[in-house]
Amino acid sequence: MTDYAFAETEGAPGAPLVFTFHGTGGTEAQFHGFAREVLPEAHVISPRGDVSEHGALRFFRRKAEGLYDMADLARRTEAMIRFVSEARARTGATRVTGLGYSNGANILASAAMADPTLFTDLALLHPLIPWEPAPVPGLSRVRVLVTAGERDPICPAPLTRRLVSWLDDQDARVTTVWHPGGHEIAQTEVDQVVTFLRG
Template sequence: MSAQDLSFVHVHRPATRPGLPPLLLLHGTGGDETDLLALGEAIAPGAALLSPRGQVLERGAPRFFRRLAEGVFDEDDVRRRAGDLARFVAEARTAYGIAAPIALGYSNGANIAAAVMLLHPGTLAGAALLRAMPPLTTPPAAELDAAPVLMLSGALDPIASGAHAALLERQLRAAGAAVTLETLPASHGLTRMDLEAATRWYARLAAEGRVAAASS
């Protein structure tokens, strides 16, 4: 399958430093495939970047799955769209010759990344979930084999609350993920603290070599 045949509109930036874990960039509501490129480049300089555009439109704003109201998700659509995204990752790995990526997702993008981890274990080598909520009320049993997950929650977030973050953390831990949850003095928007925390986390994984070796 050629890059032109992939199932999502996307941007791919090839690696300039071999051996680094690639990043799958997943934007928030209203974003697109360019939104997180600068963030991905800052967090993982030289890594391959893969950034798809969500295929659901909410009043013209791209998303990765439908919701019924603020914070109320269409869980049947979550399951369908998580499967679509997992297939896209498999297509992209073949087309671009990349390892299983680490997801870097914000808000709706973080939620679909969590859904892919819980519904399609092995698709992602890990995830940095920024302002995430549980995408599924009762996720299926999964085995994530200590996949590293960073969760960055905002103490002042009116959308993805601390309770939401704690529930998702429990779900991921129950599936075997190695979760690091940090609560920042922030609201729903991203801050320099998010950049710094995610950069430290990614650098530690890259230095250990554990993710790249396991997913190549």
Template sequence: MKEAAMMEDVVTTNAAAERLGFVHRFEAGSDPARPPLLLLHGTGGDEADLLPLGRAAAPGAALLSPRGKVLENGMPRFFRRLAEGVFDEADVVRRAGELAGFVAGARAAYGLSAPVALGFSNGANIAAAALMLHPEALAGAVLIRPMVPLAHPPAANLGGRPVLILSGAFDPIVPAENAQALAAMLERAGARVEHRTLPTGHGLGQADLTLARAWLEARRA
């Protein structure tokens, strides 16, 4: 029965992809105490990439997982970049608006409350941008290996939204000061930020799952 229900979710999602603007996967939740998760993959991932992480981090939560619409050498991303670590900020603004619109449409289509974003790398960056540009779209965020997506974002009021940032001490892509600047930026905007630096590089690991799961567990209704 569980497998059949999950397949029904996927079929429904494919039919709704054009209307909602993103190819995506949706899995209905079984635990109403858990907020839904918006899963945002890294460069080269797709809508299936973070589903196992979402299921493990928040068992029973509804999962909404879009595929980034920007292609870089055939690899999906959520916005354009000009070079490694150099973002096309006009595209960041545009794509964050598209993502916020997708979230609003998906909430209406699937009967969801505001989701908590769980993003990795490029997905964490677009989640941070969405928080700053469209705070109404998200209830909070787990940002794994994020960078500052916008050098000078407009003033935002995040109203105490909780944010967990998980950085890597040996990350060759994200300088430590950049991650710290993002944490400070979100705090100034009114978010309640917890920033943890792990003894790892840029990739996902068991420690990320353990910390994300404990953080999400503490935020059950």
């Protein structure tokens, strides 16, 4: 494996593999137990972000709110692709789901854009992709759930809609869920994530 610290729960033979990615300031425990509850038979792997921003763990550096260090993001995206690929090979799973919130959704999306064969399903909770991605035709095979808040000050709604439009252009199978609040995860999102994971 690569150098990420991570939590892992072994699943049944042939079961799906679920990766969870925490938000800024979270840890590998943020969604690990949730994924185990929703899919008790699944393999669940939850890496810990290896960047510290004033003590808050993240998956890549940023220069300011909404302004990413793109060179660092590229390096850490490659590291995450290796981490996921190694786990896929080790478990032999054919259905591979990524669930990420905020910064975790961003590293998940970046990895899937760089290698669209990594995941069969992506659950992106409050993602922020502030750049224009190049076309990724391979995402046409991927189911994607995007959830967001209409008044999210960290992930502005217009940028979320732009991401959803881009995913539509890639022919990904996209479902979107909005709530009227901000960056918090609403119960409507949780309910939809449960439905999505159980697929």
